[in-house]
Amino acid sequence: MELNLAPQMPDQTVSEGEGGGYYTWSISAVPFLGQAKLAAGKLVLQPLGFALPHYADFKKIGFVLQGCCVVGVISPDSTTEKVVKVTKGDAIPVELGAVSWWYNDGDSDVVVVFLGETSDSNTAGPFNYYFLAGALGMLGGFSPDFLARGFGISVSESKTLFKTQNATVITKLKAKLNISDLVNNNPYRNEMVFNLKNALPSVNVKDGGSLVSATAENFPLLSRVNLSGNLVKLESGAMLTPGYTADSSYEIGYVASGSARIQIVGLNGQLALDDRVEAGHVFVLPKFFVGSLIADTEGIEFVSTVTSSEPKLLRLAGVESVWKALSPSVLQASLNLSTEDTDIFKDKIVETTAIIPPKKH
Incomplete structure (x- = not known):
């Protein structure tokens, strides 16, 4: 469907x-x-x-x-x-x-x-x-x-x-x-009440942006509603790396300001969405689908609710990437890479975070 x-x-x-x-x-x-x-x-x-x-x-x-x-x-x-x-x-x-x-x-x-x-x-x-x-x-x-x-x-x-x-x-x-x-x-x-603007970000990248999460761990009331909340800010040209919810939860977001290009990939690696989100838009990341955003010139700020009070959000890129956890030989076999290219890929993963600032020209 x-x-x-x-x-x-x-x-x-x-x-x-x-x-x-x-x-x-x-x-x-x-x-x-x-x-x-x-x-x-x-x-x-x-x-x-x-x-x-x-x-x-x-x-x-x-x-x-x-x-x-x-x-x-x-x-x-x-x-x-x-x-x-x-x-x-x-x-x-x-x-x-x-x-x-x-x-x-x-x-x-x-x-x-x-x-x-x-x-x-x-x-x-x-x-x-x-x-x-x-x-x-x-x-x-x-x-x-x-x-x-x-x-x-x-x-x-x-x-x-x-x-x-x-x-x-x-x-x-x-x-x-x-x-x-x-x-x-x-x-x-x-x-x-939990103030997302004053809370310590779980991700904070210079020239890239920040991510603040409210979960049952730092805001116990959320355990009663079994939801959690996020505030994501991306600077101009910054990227929120591809990630998914690993606990069958959905994420629904609202764009407070700015705009971004969004891509969502679903079952069998099919591109389910390639569009732009802007202020006033609601968007949804289905469970187990992988989503990513790249901010436009003015950047983007959005809030989101995840349907779990202790969500398991996994990144497919960045220092928390599952690729980093895989052993070199498994990584090499999975991607059919040479030993040299595998080592380069592993090194590059270590250098990036969940939010990637724009490339410097």
Whole structure:
């Protein structure tokens, strides 16, 4: 079966209004998302924009690409609301079934991209949200007598309790929320948020770029969602060497800025994708396929989610290459090389890293 891995911009507007918008990638535009049970969404919150409390049938990582906002989360095994302020560079995991709300208390727009896995979703494709309030609120679907009984209120009260908020996904508040104590005096940030921009890179190459990874090892919350996150920056002309996930996990990425040429090779050594990715594109690396990028003139920065909290990512080039691990005689026989060419190849592997800077002219 031929796979369509072409990078895509969001093609569906779920909600758009004065408070902001929410946009997704449909499986009609990106069929492989449905096959791989992946999804992506983009939240834009204007000042005083408030994404109503909701839960979802998927797990995800939210990457803050612009601005800062306040997030409230109630995990499925807790009745405590944990409130944190997130800013550009932050990654915040959201567990399956967790209730969350998102609020822009600043003066400029906020952009958050969600990349996640939907194997537990009711339907394949985009994220499915279940709202606690608003025109799409779950409780608003119950009859007044059920609500009256459940909440200990009168039937007449129940008729208006869940009907006064007319917004669907996002609303613009008339005044700022009174949550300064929750934001400024809470102990939850280190537990809930990982800043990819300030973390120590696992790969950092002069004139080449850097790679920062958040896994269960350095961010324990990820073990609860069984996902991990990456931030990759490539300078002009730099290359991310060919690599693959060796643990049957998928990688879904979003380009925050810049552009690059991307190639993905699949079963039987067939080139599955040779294209360009640019700002706003989502792209997917299927499990066991090998992918690589070479940045264009302006370089590239992208975030990605891998569907494992402790992913096994192997490189086919660079100092961590499996070629380096092979004994010289096996390497020589595999590639049908002379002894001299085998030695040269082994030496060259040692000289390169996972990120290769551009050649100097």
